[in-house]
Amino acid sequence: MRDTPAFGSGTLALHAIVLMIVCIAEMIGVLRLPIGIAAIILLPMLYAFAMGIALNPNITRATGRFLTPGVQKFAGGMITIAITPFVAKFGTTVGPQIQPIIDAGPALILQEIGNLGTIVVAFPIAVFLLGMGRETVGAVYSIDREPNLALIAEKYGLDSPEGAGVMGVYATGTLIGTFVFALMPPLIHALGVFDIRALAMSCGVGSGSMLAACTGALVTLIPEQKDLILGLAGASNVLTYATGLYVGMFVALPLTEWLFRKARPELYKLG
Amino acid sequence: MSKTAENLPLGNEELDERRIRVGETAILLLIACVIGTISNYVSTGIGAFEALPGMAILYVCSVIGLMLARFVPFYLPAVAWVSLIAIIATIPGVPGSEWVVEQADKINFLSLATPALAYGGLALSAKEFAIARKSGWKIVIVAICVMLGTYLGSVVIADLALRFF
Numbered sequence: 001m002r003d004t005p006a007f008g009s010g011t012l013a014l015h016a017i018v019l020m021i022v023c024i025a026e027m028i029g030v031l032r033l034p035i036g037i038a039a040i041i042l043l044p045m046l047y048a049f050a051m052g053i054a055l056n057p058n059i060t061r062a063t064g065r066f067l068t069p070g071v072q073k074f075a076g077g078m079i080t081i082a083i084t085p086f087v088a089k090f091g092t093t094v095g096p097q098i099q100p101i102i103d104a105g106p107a108l109i110l111q112e113i114g115n116l117g118t119i120v121v122a123f124p125i126a127v128f129l130l131g132m133g134r135e136t137v138g139a140v141y142s143i144d145r146e147p148n149l150a151l152i153a154e155k156y157g158l159d160s161p162e163g164a165g166v167m168g169v170y171a172t173g174t175l176i177g178t179f180v181f182a183l184m185p186p187l188i189h190a191l192g193v194f195d196i197r198a199l200a201m202s203c204g205v206g207s208g209s210m211l212a213a214c215t216g217a218l219v220t221l222i223p224e225q226k227d228l229i230l231g232l233a234g235a236s237n238v239l240t241y242a243t244g245l246y247v248g249m250f251v252a253l254p255l256t257e258w259l260f261r262k263a264r265p266e267l268y269k270l271g
Numbered sequence: 272m273s274k275t276a277e278n279l280p281l282g283n284e285e286l287d288e289r290r291i292r293v294g295e296t297a298i299l300l301l302i303a304c305v306i307g308t309i310s311n312y313v314s315t316g317i318g319a320f321e322a323l324p325g326m327a328i329l330y331v332c333s334v335i336g337l338m339l340a341r342f343v344p345f346y347l348p349a350v351a352w353v354s355l356i357a358i359i360a361t362i363p364g365v366p367g368s369e370w371v372v373e374q375a376d377k378i379n380f381l382s383l384a385t386p387a388l389a390y391g392g393l394a395l396s397a398k399e400f401a402i403a404r405k406s407g408w409k410i411v412i413v414a415i416c417v418m419l420g421t422y423l424g425s426v427v428i429a430d431l432a433l434r435f436f
Contacts, residue, residue, distance in 0.1 A: 006295050014393065019306050021389040026313035026382060043381060044314065045388040052392015058400055067393060075394035079387050081296060082303040086383035087350045088332035091357025092375035098362050107432035117424015122416035130409045139413050143421045147348070168406030171399045172414035178388060180418045188423065194430045202425035208350070209391065212384035214422075230380065234354070236425075241351035 004070030011074055013066035018078075021051045030220055038190035041217040043182055045209065053175075083208040090211070090234040097231025100197075104232065108201055112239055112247065115205065118143060119256055127263050134260070134267060135165030141256035144169040145207045147245045151253065181205075182213040186221055196222060200229040204236030206244045211237050293341060297334055303386060304330050310382040317377050325374040329383075332357045 004010055025044040033040040057064035057072070067075075094101065101108065122140035126132045132139070138156070142148040149158075149170050156162040185199055196218070203214035215233045219226045261268055304326050308319050311326075336353030343352075360371050403410075 049388040082387040088329040091354040095361025106436040111425040111429035114425030114428035118420035121420030168410035171402040198429035
């Protein structure tokens with residue numbers, strides 16, 4: 001039910017603007033700003049996203065003439081399409097590294113459970129520090145990307161408190177997720193306690209842009225390990241694609257809801 | 272999920288990729304690959320002619336993956352299929368894998384993510400800005416904790432597992 005045709009002047013303008021943004025972003029290239037023993041890594045995709053927001057018709061009125069809401073909706077679909085060749089490229093880095101990946105097999109499989117760390121870190125902060133209500137369940141059960149959003153939509157509806165929670169973290173994650181995943185790994189690496197293979201395979205959280213930012217930062221930091229970093233991250237990301245929805249459905253969401261009912265039983269009394 | 276679908280900022284077709292139109296998607300993928308090739312040229316200096324086999328490989332993996340997601344009768348996201356095909360094509364011993372790896376190496380992975388993020392910035396709707404604004408600072412803190420927790424949880428378990436096994 002899309003009101004804008006996929007091939008028209010509006011979408012043509014969209015592709016042209018994207019091409020211009022991409023050229024500028026790639027010309028600036030990767031920047032590395034050292035801070036003490038750690039470093040902040042700035043990637044072209046971050047500039048591209050920032051430029052996209054700056055030119056977004058909700059920020060800059062002038063672009064609204066070409067970028068109608070219909071074209072913007074089309075742009076949303078183009079994200080999925082444009083990330084697909086990137087995902088394929090990531091797949092091609094896995095095959096050649098298949099031996100080190102098999103060697104790290106147990107770690108690779110077990111770290112999928114580590115994605116439940118979101119509950120460990122975010123649940124207590126949301127419930128006990130920020131005093132949030134049932135929004136917590138939707139907000140903290142997963143990294144809140146598209147499949148997780150769909151799961152909450154189906155189970156609670158997006159107009160429920162749980163839906164508001166998942167939508168809030170989804171929208172915020174869309175706005176700042178790439179930045180967080182570009183900045184976080186170098187800082188954690190600077191602690192000096194974790195194996196680079198662990199840092200690499202944890203990049204596979206099931207979001208293309210977060211995977212790109214995370215591995216981009218690590219590869220800039222340790223270019224000589226590039227093939228290994230990409231291979232492990234790619235393998236882990238495929239595992240998350242395959243298992244993420246099911247882990248969310250059968251483990252993470254029931255667990256989060258159970259924890260929340262224990263923490264705030266009064267919120268369920270009224271039925 | 273008809274009652275809830277209309278509230279989604281993304282629209283239903285992004286969440287349910289089984290409904291995608293394969294022909295239209297194949298052409299849009301081509302546009303994405305052209306932009307990706309230019310992006311790759313600006314960042315690496317590798318020209319379109321030299322990058323062509325590599326981009327063609329990524330394009331073919333993408334199209335086959337999308338079609339498998341559309342027609343295989345159990346749920347696996349299209350990106351998972353795309354990855355699996357690319358992985359199988361590059362495993363040592365698979366016929367032609369060396370050539371595939373050699374060609375794909377000419378494409379910088381970061382250059383392919385840049386266009387997607389540009390579309391992403393332009394796609395943000397008034398509603399998404401409104402949700403982020405309305406949710407307030409608490410949700411920002413929770414979102415950062417969610418990302419930190421997901422990443423750090425995996426790092427700690429992976430690191431321990433690498434030490435023990």
